[in-house]
Amino acid sequence: MSTLMEIAQKGQEIPLFTLVAKNEQMKVxxxxxxxxxxxxxxxxNTHHKPQKPQGFGLGLxxxxxxxxxxxxxxxxxxxxxxxxxxxxxxxxxAIMDLSTAGNMDEARRAIIKRVPLPLGTLPIYxxxxxxxxTKGSALALEPEDFFKVMERQAADGVDFMALxxxxxxxxxxxxxxxxxxxxxxxxxxxLLMGWMLYHNKxxxxxxxxxxxxxxxxxxxxTLSLADGMRPGAGADSLCRSQVEELAVLGKxxxxxxxxxxxxxxxxxxxxxxxxxxxxxxxxxxxxxxxPYFVFGPVSTDVxxxxxxxxxxxxxxxxxxxxxxxxxYVTPAEHIAYPNAQDVYRxxxxxxxxxxxxxxxxxxxxxADWDRQMSQARREQNVEAQKTFALDQDRLGDFHxxxxxxxxxxxxxxxxxxxxxxxxxxxxxx
Amino acid sequence: MTQLIKARKGxxxxxxxxxxxxxxLTSDELCEKVASGRVVILKNxxxxxxxxxxxxxxxxxxxxxxxxxxxxxxxFSDELHKINVAVAAGADAIMELSIGGDVDAFHHKVIDQxxxxxxxxxxxxxxMESIEKYGSVVDMTAExxxxxxxxxxxxxxxxxxxxxxxxxxxxxxxxNQxxxxxxxxxxxxFITGWMFHNEQDNPLYTQFDRVLEICxxxxxxxxxxxxxxxxxxxxxxxxxxxxxxIVAGELVQRSLAAGVQVMVEGPGHVxxxxxxATILLQKQLCHHVPYYILGNLVTDIAPGYDHIxxxxxxxxxxxxxxxxxxYVTPAEHLRLPTAEDVHAGVIATRIATHAAxxxxxxxxxxxWDLEMARARKVLxxxxxxxxxxxxxxxxxxxxxxxxxxxxxxxxxxxxCAVKLVNEYLGTTGGSC
Numbered sequence: 001m002s003t004l005m006e007i008a009q010k011g012q013e014i015p016l017f018t019l020v021a022k023n024e025q026m027k028v029x030x031x032x033x034x035x036x037x038x039x040x041x042x043x044x045n046t047h048h049k050p051q052k053p054q055g056f057g058l059g060l061x062x063x064x065x066x067x068x069x070x071x072x073x074x075x076x077x078x079x080x081x082x083x084x085x086x087x088x089x090x091x092x093x094a095i096m097d098l099s100t101a102g103n104m105d106e107a108r109r110a111i112i113k114r115v116p117l118p119l120g121t122l123p124i125y126x127x128x129x130x131x132x133x134t135k136g137s138a139l140a141l142e143p144e145d146f147f148k149v150m151e152r153q154a155a156d157g158v159d160f161m162a163l164x165x166x167x168x169x170x171x172x173x174x175x176x177x178x179x180x181x182x183x184x185x186x187x188x189x190x191l192l193m194g195w196m197l198y199h200n201k202x203x204x205x206x207x208x209x210x211x212x213x214x215x216x217x218x219x220x221x222t223l224s225l226a227d228g229m230r231p232g233a234g235a236d237s238l239c240r241s242q243v244e245e246l247a248v249l250g251k252x253x254x255x256x257x258x259x260x261x262x263x264x265x266x267x268x269x270x271x272x273x274x275x276x277x278x279x280x281x282x283x284x285x286x287x288x289x290x291p292y293f294v295f296g297p298v299s300t301d302v303x304x305x306x307x308x309x310x311x312x313x314x315x316x317x318x319x320x321x322x323x324x325x326x327x328y329v330t331p332a333e334h335i336a337y338p339n340a341q342d343v344y345r346x347x348x349x350x351x352x353x354x355x356x357x358x359x360x361x362x363x364x365x366x367a368d369w370d371r372q373m374s375q376a377r378r379e380q381n382v383e384a385q386k387t388f389a390l391d392q393d394r395l396g397d398f399h400x401x402x403x404x405x406x407x408x409x410x411x412x413x414x415x416x417x418x419x420x421x422x423x424x425x426x427x428x429x
Numbered sequence: 430m431t432q433l434i435k436a437r438k439g440x441x442x443x444x445x446x447x448x449x450x451x452x453x454l455t456s457d458e459l460c461e462k463v464a465s466g467r468v469v470i471l472k473n474x475x476x477x478x479x480x481x482x483x484x485x486x487x488x489x490x491x492x493x494x495x496x497x498x499x500x501x502x503x504x505f506s507d508e509l510h511k512i513n514v515a516v517a518a519g520a521d522a523i524m525e526l527s528i529g530g531d532v533d534a535f536h537h538k539v540i541d542q543x544x545x546x547x548x549x550x551x552x553x554x555x556x557m558e559s560i561e562k563y564g565s566v567v568d569m570t571a572e573x574x575x576x577x578x579x580x581x582x583x584x585x586x587x588x589x590x591x592x593x594x595x596x597x598x599x600x601x602x603x604x605n606q607x608x609x610x611x612x613x614x615x616x617x618x619f620i621t622g623w624m625f626h627n628e629q630d631n632p633l634y635t636q637f638d639r640v641l642e643i644c645x646x647x648x649x650x651x652x653x654x655x656x657x658x659x660x661x662x663x664x665x666x667x668x669x670x671x672x673x674x675i676v677a678g679e680l681v682q683r684s685l686a687a688g689v690q691v692m693v694e695g696p697g698h699v700x701x702x703x704x705x706a707t708i709l710l711q712k713q714l715c716h717h718v719p720y721y722i723l724g725n726l727v728t729d730i731a732p733g734y735d736h737i738x739x740x741x742x743x744x745x746x747x748x749x750x751x752x753x754x755x756y757v758t759p760a761e762h763l764r765l766p767t768a769e770d771v772h773a774g775v776i777a778t779r780i781a782t783h784a785a786x787x788x789x790x791x792x793x794x795x796x797w798d799l800e801m802a803r804a805r806k807v808l809x810x811x812x813x814x815x816x817x818x819x820x821x822x823x824x825x826x827x828x829x830x831x832x833x834x835x836x837x838x839x840x841x842x843x844x845c846a847v848k849l850v851n852e853y854l855g856t857t858g859g860s861c
Contacts, residue, residue: 233799235798273784300780309780312741356727359727360701373661
């Protein structure tokens with residue numbers, strides 16, 4: 001069976017392409033051209049076939065992904081499912097299940113059933129967690145165990161998988177020499193690095209990349225290659241280990257595309273505002289335009305409790321510079337595990353950033369949305385303002401006990417006073 | 430003599446000496462910046478216990494919080510509470526924008542009680558009194574306007590937004606252009622209404638020398654209001670806005686010539702990709718005096734979250750050279766902000782200004798982030814909380830959901846990356 005990339009390369013317009021192109025106001029020929037050359041990916045596992053498929057990449061709207069998952073054996077699946085619902089209510093475009101405890105198979109299957117959007121995982125989490133459970137240590141993991149987990153997850157319908165395939169022993173040396181403030185903050189990356197050091201072996205996700213491609217191809221899993229060396233502090237941004245890993249990621253993009261497997265690249269992380277555009281451009285060049293899926297980026301380290309805001313600042317800049325999908329950051333980042341409210345707030349903040357990026361990118365319809373809202377404000381049309389609000393539910397909180405619509409100016413309302421005197425203009429009030 | 434005049438004479442005032450230390454400069458360096466007009470010191474001679482702040486080029490980006498009553502919601506104790514909340518959250522200055530109740534008495538109280546700079550928009554109170562006296566805003570007289578500026582200046586208001594950069598030709602241009610949101614500045618629309626009603630040009634423009642005279646007498650820093658700031662992305666950088674900026678530049682030149690400290694107010698709603706151009710334009714046209722902006726709000730469609738749209742814009746603006754940021758609260762466009770909104774607005778704006786200060790090389794900014802990263806590396810939670818931009822909030826979130834004294838956060842549980850790498854790489858002296 002052909003993969004989506006191969007189908008696009010053959011120029012066959014299947015209903016999936018028609019639908020995604022229509023949703024994005026893009027000509028289907030252009031969409032297919034970009035799926036064919038890897039500038040756009042559509043995560044779409046043949047065992048899930050999400051009802052609301054999403055494309056990530058060049059010329060499409062910037063997307064938002066929300067991560068949830070069981071973190072401790074006592075965590076309730078129902079709580080995580082509620083977070084999934086809240087993330088969807090807030091308007092996320094994708095969900096990642098990052099469970100590392102409890103019944104991970106059951107959780108994933110329940111989430112896949114519930115989510116009409118692309119669903120992603122980090123299979124190495126489950127592989128290591130199962131190694132701890134069955135063999136007593138993460139270090140006892142064998143490559144074969146990992147591939148079993150990966151195939152199990154693929155067969156369940158996971159649409160995209162984050163894999164730290166670009167980590168290799170050469171990078172260990174660089175990381176040591178770099179003397180970063182925070183060596184490694186990628187959980188999967190540090191687990192793998194520990195495994196590599198202990199066994200004195202190369203990373204099997206790197207050496208056995210062809211097997212990854214095989215499984216991905218069989219189920220149409222989109223690869224989302226993770227940045228094991230992503231900086232965990234602004235001071236570590238664009239250090240040599242990060243850039244060296246990016247070069248390896250670029251190589252893997254090429255191999256993946258040759259195999260007809262869709263691929264995107266994950267990115268940072270903690271990045272000072274003036275390094276965000278460069279980081280995105282570097283990835284785009286080195287990885288030949290592969291869609292870039294960034295985490296935040298978190299623009300300053302000093303605001304725990306408000307990292308949805310540090311990330312919205314970074315996300316808007318990244319998206320304007322060409323990042324294609326923003327992994328949300330919640331207010332709980334760095335200090336606690338996010339609850340449902342944090343999830344909601346994280347998604348909304350990322351959506352604002354994504355939209356600001358779309359305005360800068362000139363995405364069709366983005367500026368119209370703002371114009372319509374402004375018209376509604378001009379006409380003091382409360383209902384229309386609610387319709388155009390990014391988070392209509394939130395607006396409800398403000399207006400439940402507030403009449404008239406705006407109380408801020410009262411007699412001094414700028415609209416009313418100026419409107420009265422701008423008789424030539426269509427003032428309503 | 431104003432700080433500007435003294436600085437030009439090379440006199441190191443106590444304010445310059447004290448503020449230079451805070452900013453990590455020598456007194457001579459700061460004095461030179463004040464003399465050039467690129468830095469202003471917000472401190473009225475009559476704000477006796479006022480400590481003043483320095484705003485401008487090369488200094489830490491400052492944050493202002495607006496508070497004030499509305500006509501049907503006059504609770505000064507509540508507004509006082511909001512000021513306290515803003516100060517605790519780290520605001521550098523407060524603008525008191527009340528348009529209801531006994532504003533005079535409240536100004537007295539606020540100026541007596543607070544050491545940080547207090548700003549105002551005198552036209553608001555003039556308009557309010559005009560409604561009481563004549564039944565409408567537009568019936569105020571030019572004398573009323575100047576009397577109010579003098580009254581507030583004498584009382585000790587440190588900086589005043591005055592909408593002098595507005596005249597008939599700008600309004601004609603605005604009309605010809607055809608904006609989506611015409612005028613959203615409250616002061617601007619008062620004055621515009623007044624001009625149409627009285628068929629006269631703006632007294633704050635035509636009699637600008639009177640404004641200068643008062644500011645000079647009390648060393649009030651003049652903040653030239655952007656009466657025609659864009660109220661939506663669509664209107665950004667239109668001909669009217671740019672003409673307003675040209676007129677503001679002319680007034681800046683006159684202020685500097687008169688020895689009056691001056692800054693310029695700016696938008697407002699600006700698309701992300703137009704922010705650097707907007708700042709550059711102001712800097713070039715206005716002799717590089719400080720730019721005091723609202724937000725910028727980078728999208729119109731997120732009511733309820735405008736502290737976030739404002740934080741995104743403020744970061745880019747401050748990197749591009751904006752010096753003083755007026756906060757935006759989650760209540761913007763919706764209602765008068767509550768104390769909680771004030772807190773959220775100040776913190777979001779401080780995050781933005783700090784993110785920008787990191788980039789522009791403000792002393793201490795990078796060190797702050799570095800210290801936080803080091804505290805994270807060794808999992809020193811007390812230190813992390815102490816270094817947070819809002820320690821009470823960080824402490825609350827962590828306290829609510831983590832076991833007391835737990836080694837790692839609950840985010841990663843047994844899989845803590847920092848811990849694992851410390852173990853396996855053995856490259857750190859971390860305590861865990």
